Amino acid sequence: MTVSSSLHAQERAELAGWAQGLERSALQEMLVAASRPGIISFALGLPAVELFPAAALAEAAERVLSVDTSALQYSPPLQSLKQHVRELMKRRGVNCREEQIFLTAGAQQGMSLLSRLLLEPGGSVVTEELIYTGFQQVLAPFRPQVLTVSTDAETGMDVDAVEQCLSGGVRPKFIYAITDGHNPLSVRLHPSKRARLVELAERYRVPIIEDDAYGFLCYENPLPPLRALSERWVFYVGSFSKILAPALRVGWLVVPEELILPLSVIKESTDIDAAPLSQRIINAYLDTGQLPAQIDTLRTQYGLRRDVMLRALAENFPDAAGWTKPDCGFFVWVELPPTVDVDELFRSAIEDEHVAFIPGHAFSVNNKRPDTPSIRLNFSHPTAARIEEGIPRLARALKSVMG
Numbered sequence: 484m485t486v487s488s489s490l491h492a493q494e495r496a497e498l499a500g501w502a503q504g505l506e507r508s509a510l511q512e513m514l515v516a517a518s519r520p521g522i523i524s525f526a527l528g529l530p531a532v533e534l535f536p537a538a539a540l541a542e543a544a545e546r547v548l549s550v551d552t553s554a555l556q557y558s559p560p561l562q563s564l565k566q567h568v569r570e571l572m573k574r575r576g577v578n579c580r581e582e583q584i585f586l587t588a589g590a591q592q593g594m595s596l597l598s599r600l601l602l603e604p605g606g607s608v609v610t611e612e613l614i615y616t617g618f619q620q621v622l623a624p625f626r627p628q629v630l631t632v633s634t635d636a637e638t639g640m641d642v643d644a645v646e647q648c649l650s651g652g653v654r655p656k657f658i659y660a661i662t663d664g665h666n667p668l669s670v671r672l673h674p675s676k677r678a679r680l681v682e683l684a685e686r687y688r689v690p691i692i693e694d695d696a697y698g699f700l701c702y703e704n705p706l707p708p709l710r711a712l713s714e715r716w717v718f719y720v721g722s723f724s725k726i727l728a729p730a731l732r733v734g735w736l737v738v739p740e741e742l743i744l745p746l747s748v749i750k751e752s753t754d755i756d757a758a759p760l761s762q763r764i765i766n767a768y769l770d771t772g773q774l775p776a777q778i779d780t781l782r783t784q785y786g787l788r789r790d791v792m793l794r795a796l797a798e799n800f801p802d803a804a805g806w807t808k809p810d811c812g813f814f815v816w817v818e819l820p821p822t823v824d825v826d827e828l829f830r831s832a833i834e835d836e837h838v839a840f841i842p843g844h845a846f847s848v849n850n851k852r853p854d855t856p857s858i859r860l861n862f863s864h865p866t867a868a869r870i871e872e873g874i875p876r877l878a879r880a881l882k883s884v885m886g
């Protein structure tokens with residue numbers, strides 16, 4: 484018996500109300516099962532290890548540390564990295580000023596800081612019915628009223644429903660949107676809906692938190708994010724995690740200038756500085772001008788893996804299943820025949836076929852299960868060979884649970 488489990492309840496510190504019910508989420512349970520040795524995993528949304536620019540980052544780290552040991556000191560956000568981010572944003576079709584850029588420890592922290600800035604306990608927010616679980620975790624301490632709208636498989640978020648909500652008098656603290664490379668649905672917001680969503684944000688004065696974690700990884704026809712349409716009402720969240728390496732823990736926000744000071748005070752209370760050594764290493768790497776070629780490589784390689792997965796699905800999955808063809812991001816969203824029990828499929832896939840995925844319902848907000856049984860498959864992390872091996876196995880598990 485562990486020390487903590489042998490303690491009586493009155494001998495333990497009392498946790499905050501929202502934290503008392505915290506337990507390992509169904510998603511975490513699944514990820515533990517998915518990480519067992521021998522499993523081909525389509526579960527997590529990890530970048531490919533073999534595509535990290537490790538040698539170039541090692542050289543950048545060496546340059547940083549050999550030139551100036553104060554790189555290891557507490558330090559304010561690196562101005563030259565903000566200049567690089569400004570150039571990077573231009574590649575996304577966004578013009579912004581360095582004074583609007585706020586460096587963070589990844590997109591996750593960016594969303595967390597913005598939520599702390601905007602949301603009162605019990606306040607309301609608008610998002611989609613199926614959404615990135617990390618964002619749901621960000622919201623949890625506020626116990627907010629989460630108002631959800633559905634998502635069209637072709638055109639993304641139901642913007643009519645957002646309008647109904649706002650015109651009906653609801654004033655959420657913000658709208659959360661993943662415009663490109665939606666996680667988990669892999670859809671992108673249609674251009675006409677982008678313009679309407681921003682118009683609604685401006686008309687009703689409700690900010691949009693735009694999570695663009697995958698926006699640089701579009702395989703076809705990249706579109707500018709919402710931030711290109713509104714400087715005032717779109718708070719943009721960016722990250723180096725998917726285009727360089729998540730272990731560096733560096734991302735950024737692009738927000739109206741007057742938010743930078745309150746954000747910096749909130750951030751200081753959390754972790755003082757935004758990973759100063761990582762900032763310097765990324766800055767030195769960006770100075771070499773290699774990032775555009777790295778992004779091109781990632782687009783090509785992930786695009787190939789996506790195609791391998793789509794081909795394997797077409798060859799092995801039953802006609803009654805359907806799936807998205809992602810233009811952007813890391814996932815394929817698969818809808819299964821209505822009789823399939825996704826939890827049973829998960830068990831069979833892991834136990835009998837040694838292959839893992841995430842059931843679609845793990846992403847549902849307010850515990851509302853999707854009407855259609857669905858699963859999310861990641862194609863960025865497994866190699867093409869593993870995808871070709873894993874999809875037929877998953878198809879076998881599916882056929883067995885379909886009887």
Ligand SMILES: Cc1ncc(COP(=O)(O)O)c(C=O)c1O
Nearest residue numbers: 528589590591615666696722724
């Ligand atoms: C949609 C989305 N937003 C944000 C993140 C977190 O990114 P970061 O590593 O920059 O914190 C992820 C990570 O998978 C994600 O899928």
